[in-house]
Amino acid sequence: MGMTMAEKILAKKAGLASVVPGQIVTVEPDFAMSHDNAGLVIKQFKQFGLPKVWAKDKIVIPLDHRTPAESVESANIHKEIREFVKAQDITHFYDIIEGICHQVMVEKGHARPGELVVGTDSHTTTYGAVGCLSTGIGATEMAAIWATGKIWLRVPETLKITVTGSLPKGVYAKDLILHIIGKLTVEGANYKSVEFYGDTIERMSVSERMTLSNLSMEMGAKCALVPFDKISEEYFGANGLAYDRSKAVYSDADAKYEQTLEIDASKLEPQVACPHNVDNVKNISAMPETIVNQALLGSCTNGRLDDIAIAARILKGKKVCRDVRLLVFPASRTVLLQAIEKGYITDLVTAGAVVMNPGCGPCLGAHAGLLADGEKVISSSNRNFKGRMGSATAGVYLGSPAMVAASAITGKITDPREFV
Amino acid sequence: MENIIKGRVLKFGDNVDTDIIYPGGYLKERDPKKMAEYAFEGFEKGFSKKIQPGDIIVAGKNFGCGSSREQAATCLKALGVAAIVAKSFSRIYFRNAINQGIAIITSAEEIEKIENHETVEIDFEAGKVKAKSGVYGFPPLPEHMLSILKDGGLIEHIKKELSAGK
Ligand code: SF4
Numbered sequence: 282m283g284m285t286m287a288e289k290i291l292a293k294k295a296g297l298a299s300v301v302p303g304q305i306v307t308v309e310p311d312f313a314m315s316h317d318n319a320g321l322v323i324k325q326f327k328q329f330g331l332p333k334v335w336a337k338d339k340i341v342i343p344l345d346h347r348t349p350a351e352s353v354e355s356a357n358i359h360k361e362i363r364e365f366v367k368a369q370d371i372t373h374f375y376d377i378i379e380g381i382c383h384q385v386m387v388e389k390g391h392a393r394p395g396e397l398v399v400g401t402d403s404h405t406t407t408y409g410a411v412g413c414l415s416t417g418i419g420a421t422e423m424a425a426i427w428a429t430g431k432i433w434l435r436v437p438e439t440l441k442i443t444v445t446g447s448l449p450k451g452v453y454a455k456d457l458i459l460h461i462i463g464k465l466t467v468e469g470a471n472y473k474s475v476e477f478y479g480d481t482i483e484r485m486s487v488s489e490r491m492t493l494s495n496l497s498m499e500m501g502a503k504c505a506l507v508p509f510d511k512i513s514e515e516y517f518g519a520n521g522l523a524y525d526r527s528k529a530v531y532s533d534a535d536a537k538y539e540q541t542l543e544i545d546a547s548k549l550e551p552q553v554a555c556p557h558n559v560d561n562v563k564n565i566s567a568m569p570e571t572i573v574n575q576a577l578l579g580s581c582t583n584g585r586l587d588d589i590a591i592a593a594r595i596l597k598g599k600k601v602c603r604d605v606r607l608l609v610f611p612a613s614r615t616v617l618l619q620a621i622e623k624g625y626i627t628d629l630v631t632a633g634a635v636v637m638n639p640g641c642g643p644c645l646g647a648h649a650g651l652l653a654d655g656e657k658v659i660s661s662s663n664r665n666f667k668g669r670m671g672s673a674t675a676g677v678y679l680g681s682p683a684m685v686a687a688s689a690i691t692g693k694i695t696d697p698r699e700f701v
Numbered sequence: 702m703e704n705i706i707k708g709r710v711l712k713f714g715d716n717v718d719t720d721i722i723y724p725g726g727y728l729k730e731r732d733p734k735k736m737a738e739y740a741f742e743g744f745e746k747g748f749s750k751k752i753q754p755g756d757i758i759v760a761g762k763n764f765g766c767g768s769s770r771e772q773a774a775t776c777l778k779a780l781g782v783a784a785i786v787a788k789s790f791s792r793i794y795f796r797n798a799i800n801q802g803i804a805i806i807t808s809a810e811e812i813e814k815i816e817n818h819e820t821v822e823i824d825f826e827a828g829k830v831k832a833k834s835g836v837y838g839f840p841p842l843p844e845h846m847l848s849i850l851k852d853g854g855l856i857e858h859i860k861k862e863l864s865a866g867k
Contacts, residue, residue, distance in 0.1 A: 303847060305843065317728075318728070318770070321731055321732060321771065321772075324728070324731055327858060328856050328860070329856075329859060329863060331863075346728070347729065352729060354729040354730075355729045358731070400769075401769055401795055402768075402769050403767065403768050403769040405769075417768075417769040417793050418769060419769055419771035419774070419793060419796060419800055420771045420794060420799035421771060421797070421800045421801065421854070421855050421856060422796060422800050422855060423795075425800075425855055425856075428859060429859065429861070429862075429863075432850065467716055467763060467766055468716070468762055468766065468789060468791070471763065471789060471791065471792060472792050489866040501763065501791055501792065503767065503792055514820040555791070560717060561836060577791045583807060589719060591805075601797045603762050645725040645728075645768075646720070646724065646726055647726050647728055647729075658717075662837060664720075664767065666718045666719075666720040666721065666743075666767060667718075667720065667743060668721070668724050668743045669720050673743060
């Protein structure tokens, strides 16, 4: 019987001819990523009393969550990580200058087609955008990998999503995936591998596909894969990233899908995920008037060059509403440099944006830019849980970068179609 | 891990996310005793004081959805939570709880009938939760996960494997 992409990758990693959903396999990841929580991984790893990690060139550590350190505790954790990296001679360490872990993983070529990556972060699913099976795990489990190089994984069932038609003007990959999560619910893809197909996906850039794979986590997906194609090839080529083309996997024609879903992209309108669950999704036309105090452009979901470009185009020559704080945190140093070069940063700052350093910023409520009691934010990030971005009485609304920019101008959640 | 445990129920609903169990602002904490103080801080300020050793959490669908933060399991372990019974778990939370040595029970039966603060009995071998409103079945965990739980969590489990030269 035919296999899906996830089944093929796991079978190959396990050294088996075939696997079936539900089967548990023991595998060695190609890369193992930890961010600031490497501090916790180190603490657990030390309990094993081993002198060396399993493979110093397979561990990747980008610092991004609380950077630069916002407290002495975080500063001490960062320091301890740097010392560990030196002592163990870890090859791939990215200090606070580089940006958000998921962006860095793809930019630096650690996410490659047909390979397996685990990370101590739930949005590790992002690398599915380049045909890589990637998934999130906890810190203790990562310590066990650092010690043994091995992890058990359950072979997931697969959900096939086919998207056809052109996205209307002012409607983006973000709206598409929010719409899908609204349909399937926050546990609609729990334990499953998602595969994306259709002409809409085939036309998308790697950046847009990353938005899809990133947010698929919010419906519980274990991984979310887009087949490696010409567009991905061009991305790897343009960025000078090494990879093995022959490793890319494709589902067989007779692969077994547990569920299929078809979406007509041409019918979509801009989407908003309202507090406090990501599946609480509304069409912009169904939104009541919602005043916002903050607008947030960035995160591993939508902090890339195309996202900043859309916002800059909307804000160029306009002013951010005086009652709104527009925060921009680019996904990486590379993104920031390109945005500076293209003049986007000038446009944004002129309009009244506050540009922060590449990193997670206030996304997880642990760093600069938190919300006060009762405040509301329109954010291009991926989570709107209660208390996620500061006060437990604040409300987080998720939308596209265009919606964030339009809302920053008007001071309320706004349909970006009037601005593009 | 005992085969039969008895404990007081703490009841929760669907989609209890990791920001509710362990808000992001406390992630710099690495001492489990400290983490324990912040358990369910996103649900109710100071809620951790209401948790007693041996308590059993009973929840709805998708318990532990959201972040991979292990602190959301470690804090409950440090408070002595004996087991979590839910209709379903998010996948990373499921792994984290087992790796921390917390018994995880997934039951598709009508566990929502179980009441807050009642005492229930869990029989792991028989796969049953005995409550006032009835007896609810659950499938046993795979052998591999049970062996991690029996060793008290992944750290001890790996230590055992390492010393056995596996
Ligand atoms: S940007 Fe937000 S969602 Fe992405 S890795 Fe950072 S904290 Fe997590």
